[in-house]
Amino acid sequence: MRARDLAVEYETVGVDTDALAAARLMAEHKLPALLVVDEQGVPKAILPASQMIKILVPAYVVEDPALAAVVDERHADRLCQALVGRTVRDCLSKSVPAPPIAAPDDTALEVAAQMAQVRSPLVAVVDRDKSGARLLGVITASHLLERLLLVTS
Numbered sequence: 143m144r145a146r147d148l149a150v151e152y153e154t155v156g157v158d159t160d161a162l163a164a165a166r167l168m169a170e171h172k173l174p175a176l177l178v179v180d181e182q183g184v185p186k187a188i189l190p191a192s193q194m195i196k197i198l199v200p201a202y203v204v205e206d207p208a209l210a211a212v213v214d215e216r217h218a219d220r221l222c223q224a225l226v227g228r229t230v231r232d233c234l235s236k237s238v239p240a241p242p243i244a245a246p247d248d249t250a251l252e253v254a255a256q257m258a259q260v261r262s263p264l265v266a267v268v269d270r271d272k273s274g275a276r277l278l279g280v281i282t283a284s285h286l287l288e289r290l291l292l293v294t295s
Contacts, residue, residue, distance in 0.1 A: 145253055146246035148289060149267035149279030154179045157186065161228035165194050174263035177241065177280055178230055184275045185266040187234055188241045197233055198224050243268050246278060250290060253281055 154177045155164050164176055168191050178187040196204065198221040203210045225233075242256040242265045253265050267278040 143250040143289060144246065145244040145248040145250075145265075145267045145281065146269075146278060148250065148253065148281045148286060149246075150281070150285060152177055152264070152280035152282075154183070154277070155189070155230050156181070157229065157231040157234070159230045161194075161197075161225040161230055161233050162222065164189065164230050164233070165222065165225055168194060174282065174284075176230075177264065177266055177277075178234070179277065182274065183277050185241045185243060185268065185277060187238045188262055188264060189230060189233060190263060193235060194225075194233060197228075198222060241266055244281065245270070250286065254286060254290075257283055257286070 153167055153171060153173060155167065157178055157180075167173070168176060173191065175188050175190040177185055178189055180186050199210075200213075203213070239260060242260050242262050244253050244256060244265050244267045246267060246269050248267075256262070256265050262283075264280050264282045266280055269276045269278050
């Protein structure tokens with residue numbers, strides 16, 4: 143199996159996309175992360191759903207999770223208000239690494255190695271030629287597992 147055969151269409155967002163819209167996209171499609179692309183559609187970052195959740199949780203609760211018990215349900219139900227007025231750029235961690243990128247001819251093992259090395263839930267498959275780079279699709283960890291399990295009978 144080659145990366146081009148494993149790649150599927152996947153939702154992308156730009157760094158200036160509204161954070162609340164990005165969170166809704168994640169939730170509606172049950173995505174483990176969003177691929178953040180530049181103006182030309184080239185992958186620039188991965189925004190994991192766990193990072194979005196971290197933004198919703200007040201800093202004092204992140205520091206001391208026991209404090210979550212004292213927040214009443216009325217306030218807890220409005221956690222997503224923390225995303226209002228923010229962009230995807232605001233939600234990316236300050237030390238966001240470049241997303242793992244596979245070449246179309248990379249093998250399933252090469253893709254799996256990239257995922258494992260950076261602990262990423264997805265790998266972008268990008269075709270690079272003289273005219274630039276073109277996103278072919280994304281391989282998610284769950285999709286890769288599914289395909290590998292099909293050949294393990």
